[in-house]
Amino acid sequence: MPRLLRLAVPALALALGCAGTVPPPAPLLAQAPRPILPPPPWQLHGSIAEGWEGKIPASPPVVIHGATLMLGTGKTIERGTIILDKGKIAVVAEGDLPAPTGSIVIDGTGKFVTPGLIDTHSHIGVNPMIGTVGGEDTNEASNPSTPEALTADAFWTQDPSIERAVAGGVTAVQVLPGSANLIGGRAFTIKLRPGASAREMHVGGAPDGLKMACGENPKRVYGQERHGAPMTRMGNLAGQRAAFLKARKLREQWARWSDEESRRLEGDSRKRATYDAKREDRVRRDAYCHQTGEPDPCDTWRKQWRDQPLEDPPVSQPVAPPDRDPGTETLVAALEGRVLVHVHCYRADDMMAMLALADEVGFRVRSFHHALEAYKIRDVLAARQIAVSTWSDWWGFKMESFDGIPENAALVSESGGRAVIHSDSFEGIQRLNQEASKAMASGRRSGIDVSEGEALRWVTSNPAWALGVDHRMGSLEPGKDADVVLWSHSPFSVYALAEKVWIDGALAYERGKPPWSDFELGQEPPPTPPLPASPGPFDPPRSPVLLPSPGGRP
Amino acid sequence: MKASSPALALVLVLIAADASAQKNPRPRPPAAAAVAEAPALMFVGATVHTGTGEVITDASVVVSQGKITQIGKNVSAPGAQTVSAKGMVITPGLVDPLTAVGLVEVDLEDSTHDDHQGGADPIRAGFRAADGYNPASVVIPVIRAEGLTSVGVVPRGGLFSGQSAWADLDGATAAEALAGTATALHVHLGVGADGGHATAVLRVREAFDDARAFQKNRAGWERNQSRRFAPSRLDLEALVGALDGKLPVVFHVDRAADILSALALSRELQLRPVIAGGAEAWKVARELAAAKVPVLVYPFEQVTSFDAIGARDDNAARLFAAGVAVGISTGATHGARKLRQVAGNAVRAGLPYEAALAAITRVPAEALGMGGRYGTLAVGKVANLVVWSGDPLELSTRAVEVVIRGRKVSLRSRQTALFERYRTLSR
Numbered sequence: 001m002p003r004l005l006r007l008a009v010p011a012l013a014l015a016l017g018c019a020g021t022v023p024p025p026a027p028l029l030a031q032a033p034r035p036i037l038p039p040p041p042w043q044l045h046g047s048i049a050e051g052w053e054g055k056i057p058a059s060p061p062v063v064i065h066g067a068t069l070m071l072g073t074g075k076t077i078e079r080g081t082i083i084l085d086k087g088k089i090a091v092v093a094e095g096d097l098p099a100p101t102g103s104i105v106i107d108g109t110g111k112f113v114t115p116g117l118i119d120t121h122s123h124i125g126v127n128p129m130i131g132t133v134g135g136e137d138t139n140e141a142s143n144p145s146t147p148e149a150l151t152a153d154a155f156w157t158q159d160p161s162i163e164r165a166v167a168g169g170v171t172a173v174q175v176l177p178g179s180a181n182l183i184g185g186r187a188f189t190i191k192l193r194p195g196a197s198a199r200e201m202h203v204g205g206a207p208d209g210l211k212m213a214c215g216e217n218p219k220r221v222y223g224q225e226r227h228g229a230p231m232t233r234m235g236n237l238a239g240q241r242a243a244f245l246k247a248r249k250l251r252e253q254w255a256r257w258s259d260e261e262s263r264r265l266e267g268d269s270r271k272r273a274t275y276d277a278k279r280e281d282r283v284r285r286d287a288y289c290h291q292t293g294e295p296d297p298c299d300t301w302r303k304q305w306r307d308q309p310l311e312d313p314p315v316s317q318p319v320a321p322p323d324r325d326p327g328t329e330t331l332v333a334a335l336e337g338r339v340l341v342h343v344h345c346y347r348a349d350d351m352m353a354m355l356a357l358a359d360e361v362g363f364r365v366r367s368f369h370h371a372l373e374a375y376k377i378r379d380v381l382a383a384r385q386i387a388v389s390t391w392s393d394w395w396g397f398k399m400e401s402f403d404g405i406p407e408n409a410a411l412v413s414e415s416g417g418r419a420v421i422h423s424d425s426f427e428g429i430q431r432l433n434q435e436a437s438k439a440m441a442s443g444r445r446s447g448i449d450v451s452e453g454e455a456l457r458w459v460t461s462n463p464a465w466a467l468g469v470d471h472r473m474g475s476l477e478p479g480k481d482a483d484v485v486l487w488s489h490s491p492f493s494v495y496a497l498a499e500k501v502w503i504d505g506a507l508a509y510e511r512g513k514p515p516w517s518d519f520e521l522g523q524e525p526p527p528t529p530p531l532p533a534s535p536g537p538f539d540p541p542r543s544p545v546l547l548p549s550p551g552g553r554p
Numbered sequence: 555m556k557a558s559s560p561a562l563a564l565v566l567v568l569i570a571a572d573a574s575a576q577k578n579p580r581p582r583p584p585a586a587a588a589v590a591e592a593p594a595l596m597f598v599g600a601t602v603h604t605g606t607g608e609v610i611t612d613a614s615v616v617v618s619q620g621k622i623t624q625i626g627k628n629v630s631a632p633g634a635q636t637v638s639a640k641g642m643v644i645t646p647g648l649v650d651p652l653t654a655v656g657l658v659e660v661d662l663e664d665s666t667h668d669d670h671q672g673g674a675d676p677i678r679a680g681f682r683a684a685d686g687y688n689p690a691s692v693v694i695p696v697i698r699a700e701g702l703t704s705v706g707v708v709p710r711g712g713l714f715s716g717q718s719a720w721a722d723l724d725g726a727t728a729a730e731a732l733a734g735t736a737t738a739l740h741v742h743l744g745v746g747a748d749g750g751h752a753t754a755v756l757r758v759r760e761a762f763d764d765a766r767a768f769q770k771n772r773a774g775w776e777r778n779q780s781r782r783f784a785p786s787r788l789d790l791e792a793l794v795g796a797l798d799g800k801l802p803v804v805f806h807v808d809r810a811a812d813i814l815s816a817l818a819l820s821r822e823l824q825l826r827p828v829i830a831g832g833a834e835a836w837k838v839a840r841e842l843a844a845a846k847v848p849v850l851v852y853p854f855e856q857v858t859s860f861d862a863i864g865a866r867d868d869n870a871a872r873l874f875a876a877g878v879a880v881g882i883s884t885g886a887t888h889g890a891r892k893l894r895q896v897a898g899n900a901v902r903a904g905l906p907y908e909a910a911l912a913a914i915t916r917v918p919a920e921a922l923g924m925g926g927r928y929g930t931l932a933v934g935k936v937a938n939l940v941v942w943s944g945d946p947l948e949l950s951t952r953a954v955e956v957v958i959r960g961r962k963v964s965l966r967s968r969q970t971a972l973f974e975r976y977r978t979l980s981r
Contacts, residue, residue: 130863131858161856393889393891397661404969411976438949441950
């Protein structure tokens with residue numbers, strides 16, 4: 001800004017041909033823009049992400065016909081055709097359609113197609129499947145509040161769980177920091193294609209998430225293990241409140257800075273306008289004097305001009321902005337809805353306390369995670385449009401998970417809430433379809449009418465919404481990203497295998513192909529056996545199968 | 555074996571009684587009152603998978619006095635209460651052999667743990683899970699509703715963790731519920747063993763050497779005419795049970811090299827080994843088959859450590875194909891409810907269907923020495939069975955009836971009570 005103020009002064013002065021008497025015009029500052037907090041340099045949005053979008057491998061169009069298309073919108077097409085082209089879903093239609101020339105045609109008869117599954121809660125890449133001291137990067141447990149921590153900075157692209165998740169039909173995940181901290185840091189959303197870096201795998205334009213935690217974990221890690229704060233749920237909320245109040249203060253500081261800087265620039269503008277008016281006046285008179293050559297009043301004027309030369313329009317010193325603070329700025333972004341808030345929270349009362357805090361300090365919760373007691377407050381969560389990311393039947397591992405029931409997702413869904421089945425596990429992420437299936441079955445068993453279409457939304461369009469990417473993912477609709485899974489059986493069957501998985505229209509996984517993780521190279525992977533002839537659907541053999549008997553005495 | 559002193563004889567009798575519960579059950583089988591109250595039941599019209607690989611369509615199963623009394627196509631049981639199971643499937647009750655059911659209520663709450671002896675001594679062979687078993691655990695009704703009728707109740711921690719029990723998932727007291735109070739001795743050779751794999755093998759051998767010396771010279775030891783032994787007296791007694799072949803020894807190992815170590819130790823010491831976990835067991839399937847050693851696998855086991863770096867989804871399938879007796883466990887407690895899903899995934903990965911059913915019924919019973927009374931549907935066996943709405947391994951299927959020792963048990967749990975309380979929100 002200050003440099004702009006001095007532009008081109010000598011050139012203009014010379015052009016007027018009377019340097020020294022008629023002063024140069026002030027530089028341009030007509031529309032002083034209101035200064036805003038510039039985006040932090042480490043933000044993932046922008047050109048880096050676009051690099052990834054440009055790296056989508058070219059693939060000829062892919063046509064799958066004859067399969068049952070489960071759209072992720074709640075609808076199903078019994079025998080349909082889906083065409084993937086240029087990274088997007090081009091066509092979704094009933095019946096057979098002619099394939100464009102040069103396309104890869106796949107007979108999907110008897111098979112099922114769904115959108116790629118989306119996991120709102122993964123620690124893939126930061127809590128790698130292979131558990132080692134050296135590779136563990138889940139929790140920046142050096143302070144209970146680390147909003148400045150970015151999972152993207154720790155992401156290990158060779159985590160062997162990545163390809164296993166894809167083999168389970170998962171195409172996109174949110175990679176979160178762990179829940180040791182009250183505020184764990186920034187999560188980011190990736191597509192599960194091989195990439196050299198987190199940023200290459202990042203979904204361009206997807207809003208980052210802010211990971212927060214309620215309840216036992218921060219208490220345990222800091223209070224119990226280190227005799228520090230927080231030691232209680234009171235300390236949890238107090239710590240979170242303090243962090244957000246600091247963020248509000250920073251936002252006010254930026255606003256104040258913005259006001260002051262605006263005022264300064266406006267003041268400069270006004271002074272320049274005054275200067276310009278005076279200068280314009282002198283120029284006009286000078287021209288008049290030149291034209292007429294009359295000494296009166298020109299001599300008087302010139303004397304005046306000499307005696308009272310116009311001062312350069314003053315350039316004020318810019319107001320120093322507040323210090324950059326990536327952590328607190330992340331919380332500001334959460335307050336402003338630019339970063340979506342995801343809260344690890346089990347108990348109903350913990351969730352209600354978090355909502356009270358959110359109202360108090362001014363943020364919105366996008367999704368509660370784990371949320372085993374969501375069913376107890378499902379009316380509140382539905383009314384506030386808070387997604388409930390939960391499991392089907394994981395419970396009892398700590399006190400706050402004691403009241404988990406397998407109907408949780410079904411009850412939330414029935415009440416008009418957005419249920420999501422998430423994994424939080426490198427094992428569970430390989431079977432998200434099964435988890436959704438169990439949650440659906442548990443609901444039905446208890447008399448809750450859950451359709452397969454609805455249950456599929458729990459792992460497709462609902463998580464897409466929770467991650468703010470539903471405009472481009474989570475359903476089979478023309479124009480959406482071609483993230484698609486071809487299943488051997490209904491995805492609700494325990495026997496279903498993802499046979500092929502496309503991400504952005506390119507084949508990302510094919511059953512039987514060797515793994516891509518560098519880590520697993522040289523581990524003597526024997527050839528994958530062929531697909532079982534007909535695993536299930538419950539096809540008992542005609543004659544008894546004699547089984548080997550274990551050794552020793554019976 | 556010779557009992558050279560009355561005290562030793564008594565101890566050995568007690569150990570023997572514990573170890574071979576099917577021969578000499580202790581404590582007594584289901585409370586007599588409960589059995590007397592239960593009417594004879596005849597389940598009619600089902601597809602019956604017996605757990606041996608045999609499948610009988612349109613068959614009936616009769617249970618009476620806690621036992622299976624008839625099974626097949628043409629049975630009649632006058633006086634029995636008939637239960638239609640038309641279009642349904644009957645299997646033996648499911649067994650998860652490696653759980654901490656009844657020992658742990660809430661994982662992260664230490665006050666609810668009775669699954670380990672505690673202390674620094676890694677030799678805890680004398681520790682008995684049975685002594686801490688809580689038949690009122692809230693976990694029991696939850697997993698029972700998923701068709702589990704028996705579990706292995708396994709102690710954790712240390713090198714020798716102790717002795718597991720066999721619990722039927724019914725009964726008001728531990729005495730009623732436990733059909734075996736000392737079914738197997740559990741040893742951990744793998745990662746996490748203090749000092750590493752070699753130290754683990756060293757200590758195991760030392761402990762058994764001592765137990766052998768103790769066994770041979772018990773009288774001398776009683777008179778203080780013996781060298782010092784590393785394990786305590788109770789540990790030595792448990793180890794003697796294993797040396798006598800009365801207690802199977804369950805080696806919890808993942809790495810192929812350690813599985814071979816376990817086999818070698820077992821040959822050397824003449825133990826009855828069972829492999830638990832065995833993430834890399836498929837790599838040594840031939841050796842396991844030749845030694846006739848059953849393997850209890852966790853089909854959801856992942857590449858989580860360098861010991862398990864060869865973990866594969868098709869471990870069970872490959873072992874079975876090589877002729878190994880494969881059992882399946884969740885390795886979980888609260889998560890034992892997922893047993894049939896876990897088995898279904900093993901089928902998905904290539905394990906033949908009937909082998910998967912056997913892996914959660916017959917094989918674990920046989921591996922833990924309970925095969926004489928449990929694990930299959932056969933006349934004379936304990937009447938633990940499940941009536942399913944369809945394929946028991948499929949996710950949409952539910953257990954319609956669960957029968958334990960001839961009695962239909964409740965499928966309600968604390969979780970169903972929570973569901974009912976919150977079915978409608980009163981706010």
